[in-house]
Amino acid sequence: xxxxxxxPILRHALSVLRDRKTSMENFRKAIRRAxxxxxxxxxxxxxxxxxxxxxxxxxxxxxxxQSPPPCFVAVLRAGxxxxxxxxxxxxxxxxxxxxxxxxxxxxxxxxxxxNLPAPLKGAPVFLLDPMLATGGSMAQAAAIxxxxxxxxxxxxxxxxxxxxLRRFHRQHPGIAVYVAAVDPYLNARGFIIPGLGxxxxxxxxx
Numbered sequence: 576x577x578x579x580x581x582x583p584i585l586r587h588a589l590s591v592l593r594d595r596k597t598s599m600e601n602f603r604k605a606i607r608r609a610x611x612x613x614x615x616x617x618x619x620x621x622x623x624x625x626x627x628x629x630x631x632x633x634x635x636x637x638x639x640x641q642s643p644p645p646c647f648v649a650v651l652r653a654g655x656x657x658x659x660x661x662x663x664x665x666x667x668x669x670x671x672x673x674x675x676x677x678x679x680x681x682x683x684x685x686x687x688x689x690n691l692p693a694p695l696k697g698a699p700v701f702l703l704d705p706m707l708a709t710g711g712s713m714a715q716a717a718a719i720x721x722x723x724x725x726x727x728x729x730x731x732x733x734x735x736x737x738x739x740l741r742r743f744h745r746q747h748p749g750i751a752v753y754v755a756a757v758d759p760y761l762n763a764r765g766f767i768i769p770g771l772g773x774x775x776x777x778x779x780x781x
Contacts, residue, residue: 576751577740578616585612589733589755593771599780603656606705606778609733609755610660617701617731617753618664621645643698644668646725650675650704650716651688653775657703657731669698673719675712677765684712689719696724705774707732707752708767710739714746733774734758736767 591597591605623638647661648654648671662668674688692698700720707713713730720728730743730752738761740752758767766772775781 577735577744577757578751578753579757580613580616580753580755582612582616585609585755588612589771592733592774592777593769595772597777599777602777606656606733606774607660607663610657610703610731611663613731613733613753613755614657614661614664614701617729617751618645621699640665645699645701646671646692646695648673648691648700648702648716648720650702650712652779653705653773654703656705656774656778661701661703661731671695671700673716675715677709677712679764684715686715686719691720691723694724695720696726698725699727699729700725702728702730702750704730705733706767706770707735707739707743707754708761709736709765710742710746713739714743717743717747717750729753734767734770736761739767 588605588609622641624641625636626639628635628637644667646669649658651672651674669692671691675684675686677684702716704713728750732754734756735754736758760768762768
């Protein structure tokens, strides 16, 4: 399932992120706003359970997020750009990291680091990577999560390519992908066109 989120705040933030003139400071601010908007949509399915509380005026049965809290897994490096915004929404979420870099010649993702909370079974897991380009990194990260027992997985990206989405869903047809935009194609280097460049470089100033 592909969910293209079209909230006006998200669309505006994405336009700021695409603009090559956007400063690093404003890029960081915009990606945080984008992660809030995407996160609210992706987290819509979280379950709540009523708990008895007392307002200043009277008792009330109020909904609270049900345990276990979700797990946010950032695909290093660029996935870190989403992490603070997602934790703003669910501060008690657990956090995992999967380190992958893309071989510039083969465009094949190479794993170099995995650190995940245990156990993952039973918790909703949200895989964070701003750019779903070839789909290789996201697909490998999802396979790692499944191998560690994750069952309820969703993916959250700013921009995906059509080619990358097709590849990802061939390998993981049951995982929902939440994006702000689907761009038409990749260039020879595997970058999304028109895209926004390298999200990690623009966020970290490298």
